[in-house]
Amino acid sequence: MKRFPPMTAAALLFALPAAAQEARTWANPVDVDYKYNFEQTHQGISYRTGADPVIVLHRDRYFLFQTLADGYWTSGNLVDWTYVQPDKWPFEGHVAPAAASDGERLYLMQSAFEPRPLLVSEHPETGRWDWHIRILPPVPGAVSRGEEGSFGEGGLPEGRLPPGPWDPGLFIDDDGRWYLYWGSSNVYPIYGAEIDPTPPVRFVSDPVALGRLDPERHGWERFGEDHAGGLPDGTPIRPYIEGAWMTKHGGRYYLQYGAPGTEYNAYANGVWVSDSPLGPFEYADYNPVSYKPGGFVEGAGHGSTFQDRYGNWWNTGTPWIGHNWRFERRIAMFPGGFTPDGEMHFTSRFGDYPQRIPTGPVADPESLFTGWFPLSYKVEATASSTRGDFTPDQAVDEKPRTFWVADHNAPGETLTLDLGGMKRVHAVQVNYADHESGVYAERPDIRTRFRILWSRDGQDWRVFADLSGSERDRPNAYVEGETPVDARFIRYEHGEVAAANLAIADLRVFGTTDGVAPETPSLRVERGSDQRNATVRVEPVSDALGYNVRWGTAPDRLFQTYQVYFDDLREMGDRLEVRALNAGVDYWFAVEAFSPAGVSAPSHPVRVAARR
Template sequence: MPLRKFERFLISQCKRLHCGLVAGLLLAAPLAHAVSRAAPPRATYANPVDIDYRYNYEQMNRGISYRTGADPAVVRFKGAYYLFQTLADGYWRSTDLVHWRFIQPDRWPFHSEVAPATLVADGKLFLMRASMRPQPLLFSTNPASGHWSFWTRWLPMVPKTTWPGKSILPGRLPSGPWDPGLFQDDDGKVYLYWGSSNVHPLYGIQMNLALDKASEGEGKRVTYPGDPVTLIKLHPAQHGWERFGRNHSNTTIAPYIEGAWMNKHGGHYYLQYAAPGTEYNVYATGVYTSDKPLGPFHYAPYNPIGYKPGGFVQGAGHGSSFEDVHGNWWNTGTSWIGTNWTFERRIGLYPAGFTADGQMWVNTRFGDFPHYMPEHKLKPGESTFTGWMLLSYRKQATASSQIADHPPSLATDENPRTFWVAAKNAPGQTLTVNLGGPRTVRAVQVNYADYKAGRYGDAPDIVTRFRLLGSVDGMHWHTLADLSKSRRGRADAYLPLKHAQTLRYIRYVHIHVGAKHLAIADLRVFGNETGPPPPAPVLVSARRLADTRDAEITWKPVPGAVGYNVRWGLAKGRLFETYQRFADKPTKLKLTSLNKGVRYVVAVEAFDERGVSTLSKTMVLEP
């Protein structure tokens, strides 16, 4: 194929896969495709975030433990990013948002932090944990070293709050702050936001950290100049996404509001909150806006902003929003696992931002597929999606052994709550996936499950060691990745290949995992099959139901499709919401997350192993 014709072909494919940056590079440099072979590969990541999640032991009566992570607070401080989360005996540091190193603090007065809040002020990184009683407020000027000091050993109680275990008297608030959030405004004033309840709202108060009076001693470093202010509460009768239960289906339990986080952008304050409950696929982030840090706040009609009810990773509530070093916005969220315990969870990282007129958005489209980590300021609408498609869904899987009710077929069903379990947790056990034909493979993700784990805290043997092999014919194998000397645990190991390879078989060869059993929830393979992407689906109907918080979306099946993305938003150019649905499910979806009185636009796209279709025609969901 002549050079320019080959370039035009690649550009057309990249545009159809939403890889605009790659297409632009090809146009800018006639030999870019040749040069790229010698250039280092661009960094990619995939959710759940690949960190060494710590073992927790909430179910002591059953003797079961599990790796978990939730309520992530990410902050940029002195050239690095720091990740704090619930139920960890430390925190993580990264310089690129891809590779994270766990840091064990040398001074940690907590049994384990829960729903932590962070604040960068006066050249210090502050850390507060959720609590129902006075707790220390820590700070560090060098968190990379693990060294922390007390700003105050005991935070004074928020005015007008009640001690835990006491009845709430008239004019008093529940004890706290639970699920705290800290924010410093441009004028230097600091604010505390908090609350986690299906009865009480979120609260806020100005908090004086006496940054210019540190020499006066710990006892005088924290005061509250005013009284708490009631900020926001849930309205599930108006906001469909705030209803409790899986797919918002439980009407007997009042939903929870929690996870306050504040950002300021363009002179406006964005108070983020989580609802309706962390133990479901629809755990999401919403936002209220104001022109003052303590309100009054106004509900955003485009809520929820962080929402991921479908796919392998489900749930995107209770996290944090932050800017990276290039000026790109990100949102973190809590994802639902829920196998061993209701609150078994993971962490997700998603691109985020603001439109020119101030609408906040979080992009969870293909949020559990590989994405590029930006190395520059993204342009409006520029996608980070690699275009690497899922090659392993429902593919044939075989294993060296298994126990009853946990066959290898469960390792390709895109469900972290089902998993293959080997008969023995011993070196040499294998799990093999047949992709059904030669495919261009670019990355593999190994997601472990904790089946009757029985571990707690940290130990030298809680490491993940294995090898990944690839083959074209199932007889001749070569190494794709070798973690035989790994020194850390990787519950969700994401392994991009250095070079794309044509393969039909992917094999996991076990060496060690620090658990009682070898259990793998999914062996996920990403890349592409040769050929054009699927055609756009035909959108048949989109109609609001009698309860206008709900709508029914129907489309025609696309032959060969792996799945579909139902996308909706306030306008055709703002389809920021996504519900991913696999093709072995009906091509009809009941959306239950709509706001009453809001007009929506909806469309559907199909995807397969070759790429993503263009969007269907759009339809309007009138209020």
């Protein structure tokens, strides 16, 4: 066993370990042991990743399924997740799985281009699954994989469908009838059909095309960074639609879809709404329903919508990491709900800062925010060693694609932050990066070990969190102290990480400071000649760490948020380009400033009318 350097007697006397305790708070990215994937297309580089999350509440436990995990996770509280390795697992690295519970049994299927199994389990926490059916029937009218290309791009004969079902979604209605939804393409739509789940399972209806993207009218459906319309070099790309998921609320059906592509910060979820599970569906003009283009966690697309055991609504999504290659991702959850007239919404306001876990029904999802801010943002950082240009300052910039790399991946390496003064520290999140890693897919001993130390003077160090005996891999480890501490210095002390190198994308220290919240900033908004765009000009205020630009379809429905830090906005000339609007829809905009001392009151909402 690797050992840590000894601490002083005084430090041991005042140790405050974050011991095994009932979870109180959590932070995105979700803290699970994301599994290493080996992608032949990326020259043999391993990296941890998670994507396309499905969370289902089954027999009062939560189950999380994702892409390429060779298993799944279970939790009793949505915070502490335990990995389950199934005893029978015919899925060779399932992608974008579908799951549904009928209350007694949990059903699971994988994405496929040809008929594949449907599994069932009454108690999936045990890892035991049975065959519901070994081979699902083929999708009526679907061509076989490989045959599709012979017709040219988007040129399938009338009445024929692409291979599938890829990116499936299972839905069991209140009357017990089953529906299957699927599709992942920048050519084809989302499809749906009713199925009879009684073995051998059959399609009750022919597949129906339910919806397509319309990026010419829906700004958020445009591909690329901040919906630029294509790649950074200007190459245009048609946006992708995928991630079908059905939610029923108030007698109406909300068919969720992800767009415009997982590779950039603008990945989001939208919905079409209908009175029938197979439509016709109408586009919701308040889309997207889950959106997070700014901050450390970027992206909210392709996930699921579920209720927790208290009836609170959540939406899951796929944030973008994109260091090793463009499909390197994580998992996020955002709370939300429905307005009295049925508008679906989820909040990403402070969506990558610590949140309280509900212990009962929550009337206002935004009330789950703890009020803890990143005290670590661009503070002075020093390290025991550094490799090349991967300097310590890159571990405090709130950017997931920059990182510090130690010269050696060895116990005792340290990364120390000077918070610039005494601050009240509540929690720390260690976000590792996989830099030039080898292939780890078959290793059984992948684990993450470290300690977090704190000090008032940089001399006498005490323990805030001790994971030196951990057997888990925690690439986005979040630890809350048993009690908050008043500290000026925070130190990461390394124990073990599976990657070839010790690399930390961000050591995020969350807490508060004394003082007064920033003043309310003012803003001006100009709708572009292209109605999908708006320019938001913010008047800077002193002592602001950053701003939340908020907008929505009514003054009391500012459900969309773009978080931007003070210095980043200054580099943009104190203006933010919002390119996620729907043509023909009126909007209201407001802005608030925040700092570790608090959040300002929001500015008075400004109406931005659409041209008629």
